[in-house]
Amino acid sequence: MSSEKIPYKIYLTEEEMPKNWYNVRADMKVKPAPLVNPGTLQPMTAADLAPVFCDELIAQELDNDTRLVPIPDEILGFYKMYRPSPLVRAYCLEEKLGTPAHIYYKFEGNNTSGSHKLNSAIAQAYYAKKQGLKGVTTETGAGQWGTALSMACAYLGLDCKVYMVKVSYEQKPFRREVMRTYGASVTPSPSMETSVGRKILAEHPGTTGSLGCAISEAVEVATSNPGYRYVLGSVLNQVLLHQSVIGLETKIALDKYGIVPDIIIGCAGGGSNLGGLISPFMGEKLRGERDYRIIAVEPASCPSFTRGKFAYDFCDTGMICPLAKMYTLGAGFIPSPNHAGGLRFHGMSPVLSQLYHDGYMEAVSVEQTAVFEAAEFFARTEGILPAPESSHAIKVAIDEAKKCAETGEAKNIVFGLTGTGYFDLVAYEQYNNGTMTDHIPTDEELAVGLAGLPKQPEL
């Protein structure tokens, strides 16, 4: 079909929306390495995971074989409230760039959580409800995941306890209030509510908290309160499964117009968005049906793919969770303050790590000020103020479109616009004032984190 007929926004009808999630692991020849018990160094069983996670989610986590997982009707109903998300043809951006490339972005920000996180939040809350649980606990840093989970829990009438890194709790009161409006209890971490929190506060009375500490508190509350489980918004296989809805909708929309992407670009923190966006395309690539160039974009300040090590490591800085085999900078790595809070994770989804290791995708790192420059340009051109995380993908999409302008190639570039930046305006203010800086860790700084990797299992 000719490009003249492609609308600014491609929306699927409700009938066209995917009815199944797609499990990319089913098509991987080398499966992602299993989660491992940090004590025994043996693979975690469903029984090992049951005190922490919901049963059905554990089954999804461990299932490397089922290709299509039906989306329950209740979740489909919730999806219809805020999905399908539009696949946008960036006509204005193309014109401003003077590029022959055709640029498309899948925009996941048109919901109150402001990001794609809601896709997995509703799934995880649903299975918790189905199991008859009272509630769930989680941690949040930047706040998008906590907001999404509180929305899902409000909808299902489930209790939601969010442990929010204290510095974020204080600096992002608006994120906190959205979660409270959705009925979640939001506790600054470390708190006096848990033994781990009390211990940390006794040792470090002035601490402003960390994601690792918040995870430890959320897990403790989940495992010590009957009827509660812990949920997580990224990294895990189950999260990538739920997020496959992004990529599936994208593919259906592209197929409707006969568009075949040449390059697919996504930002990568823990991997939830990237893994979801690329999944059906990666499936075709794994099955040898079609080839795509797939690019993960990460911040230069936290370069897990590009400068990390593929090894077993803890997912949390508190080192209480199972070990996962992934590209990691070490659980002890502390990235410099970087406003793309959602990309500050030291590790990476085991699925994506394996795919990257096996050569199915590329990775690049970009610096923060260049990212905000792209974000501002995009906002003024396409009318959407992007989240800092998403803007990493924008930066590389623009770079690729500029290359097309030089070569004259009319490539189809698809990128994931994961969310909006309405709660990130402190960072935009820094950029607007010219006070934003970049930080690229030295090899010595990276060596510190990598030196702390745990004993590697022999599987």
Place this chain on the structure above:
Amino acid sequence: MSSEKIPYKIYLTEEEMPKNWYNVRADMKVKPAPLVNPGTLQPMTAADLAPVFCDELIAQELDNDTRLVPIPDEILGFYKMYRPSPLVRAYCLEEKLGTPAHIYYKFEGNNTSGSHKLNSAIAQAYYAKKQGLKGVTTETGAGQWGTALSMACAYLGLDCKVYMVKVSYEQKPFRREVMRTYGASVTPSPSMETSVGRKILAEHPGTTGSLGCAISEAVEVATSNPGYRYVLGSVLNQVLLHQSVIGLETKIALDKYGIVPDIIIGCAGGGSNLGGLISPFMGEKLRGERDYRIIAVEPASCPSFTRGKFAYDFCDTGMICPLAKMYTLGAGFIPSPNHAGGLRFHGMSPVLSQLYHDGYMEAVSVEQTAVFEAAEFFARTEGILPAPESSHAIKVAIDEAKKCAETGEAKNIVFGLTGTGYFDLVAYEQYNNGTMTDHIPTDEELAVGLAGLPKQPEL
């Protein structure tokens, strides 16, 4: 068509989008009273208005006869970036309310300005650009209009000077930063940049500003700088014309499914949203083709329709603008602090005022805490955190749906969801903390504002 087939969200295709704005004045038997020169008390001519407003916009302002005004292609292109906005069937809300009513809302919040204001901002910026102007000036209180205008100007490469009421500038730094990201200059008002600002600061050194003062500064800058004009986001006839796109899209979407609304509800501050939403329906009513119940909802703290007077008054508290005949509380009326900043205007669109006066619509006033209670319920049920302004309409839509639950009537209720509340979380925090209060002005308080009405013209 049966209700089973109505999707959660009705999106028009690009081809179905309106190509013309609709001017409801063409169908009014009694036209809105003309703007009047406060000195001569004679109707303002195009020449009188030319130093302040763009020529084409003046023509639209004064044209009571042309029914359909073609939307220029450039504006249509911009509309396609963020429109059509969805008409949402509130299935989840209906279920939670246990009502047989069918509830629909036209959601205008899915753009970075966060509201419907963008519909007129791009039109006004376009005509300024077409006239060869360098830029436009405006004032902003809550910040939605200023944000919308800065987005439109960034797109067209037009300079944008926003005078932001100082108290908002300080309390809403995020709104300010969005505008700056879009390249607007944002000046806290009163400022030292204008003679009126300097005068006010000399007299009241500690003042935190007012909308009236910000208007005065914006008008002074527009009239004293070659190549600049002043633009306004509500009240004016031209704004209602541009905002008719809301109602036109709504009607096309309803017609697609054979749905005839029984009740149409919108919040009313200056009238931009309500006037736009109801326009095509009001047109049918004016032409005697069909009857609809149309309800304007205003805050009890600023009740122009329900307790104001239908008289000529200044639009600005600075009393430098033309007089408009409208329901007003008096330009000197100071509403109590109310977080629905967009509804704190003392007057009302002359078009809507005339229609209300002639019995074509109803008006009710609601109190703030009840509005936030409805907002929270809506957020938890429909997944969208609404703007306080929009929540006035939600409150009355819910009330009407509850009446249907009692009577068993399956009425079709349509309301305008003008925007999102992401920048209103200070108000939500007050509500969440239980510290929000209501204030209904006493008759004595209202008498003060009404006593200040200017000498009435004899036309």
